[in-house]
Amino acid sequence: GAGVSQSPSNKVTEKGKDVELRCDPISGHTALYWYRQSLGQGLEFLIYFQGNSAPDKSGLPSDRFSAERTGGSVSTLTIQRTQQEDSAVYLCASSPPGLETQYFGPGTRLLVL
Amino acid sequence: EDQVTQSPEALRLQEGESSSLNCSYTVSGLRGLFWYRQDPGKGPEFLFTLYSAGEEKEKERLKATLTKKESFLHITAPKPEDSATYLCAVKWETSGSRLTFGEGTQLTVNP
Numbered sequence: 001g002a003g004v005s006q007s008p009s010n011k012v013t014e015k016g017k018d019v020e021l022r023c024d025p026i027s028g029h030t031a032l033y034w035y036r037q038s039l040g041q042g043l044e045f046l047i048y049f050q051g052n053s054a055p056d057k058s059g060l061p062s063d064r065f066s067a068e069r070t071g072g073s074v075s076t077l078t079i080q081r082t083q084q085e086d087s088a089v090y091l092c093a094s095s096p097p098g099l100e101t102q103y104f105g106p107g108t109r110l111l112v113l
Numbered sequence: 114e115d116q117v118t119q120s121p122e123a124l125r126l127q128e129g130e131s132s133s134l135n136c137s138y139t140v141s142g143l144r145g146l147f148w149y150r151q152d153p154g155k156g157p158e159f160l161f162t163l164y165s166a167g168e169e170k171e172k173e174r175l176k177a178t179l180t181k182k183e184s185f186l187h188i189t190a191p192k193p194e195d196s197a198t199y200l201c202a203v204k205w206e207t208s209g210s211r212l213t214f215g216e217g218t219q220l221t222v223n224p
Contacts, residue, residue, distance in 0.1 A: 100204060
């Protein structure tokens with residue numbers, strides 16, 4: 001079946017611009033996660049959505065970062081007023097109900113010039 | 114601070130030369146330990162989940178084991194296609210659903 005999909009695959013933007021990254025989880029998966037992978041660093045948790053519960057936003061690095069999940073499916077991660085240090089690969093993952101394993105998408109490579 | 118440490122950072126093997134990768138973690142209260150494989154330019158691909166000390170999982174040339182403070186990913190008779198970065202991640206009882214990742218071991222298998 002189809003895996004987690006993310007768009008765009010690559011995004012180049014100028015410092016100060018806003019960007020939106022999209023994630024389509026695996027059908028039927030109720031949990032959705034966003035992580036960030038910077039060059040030479042491990043994956044860093046950003047935010048977690050589970051069903052209709054309030055999201056766990058504890059990993060968002062600043063108030064320039066926000067995310068929403070509409071209809072319990074598609075999620076959008078928004079970065080406002082991008083900075084060069086925001087350059088990274090943004091990864092989305094989803095989990096089926098009752099299981100711990102997270103399945104990752106291919107990521108969006110963001111470059112802020 | 115909860116930490117996950119992987120070693121070595123990089124490993125070069127000859128085809129057929131078996132070895133092990135290590136993942137150690139601080140703090141008790143493990144809820145699950147996960148191994149992923151990541152190829153350049155791609156997202157992590159799930160390999161194994163381990164939940165309790167003594168547990169073992171196998172898949173082709175890979176075997177993952179878990180003790181109370183570390184996990185090993187054993188690679189038996191590796192092939193060049195096993196070359197990738199192997200990531201270890203931990204979920205703790207107190208950390209909700211987030212995974213805490215190590216920085217990975219970059220494995221290169223030469224023919």
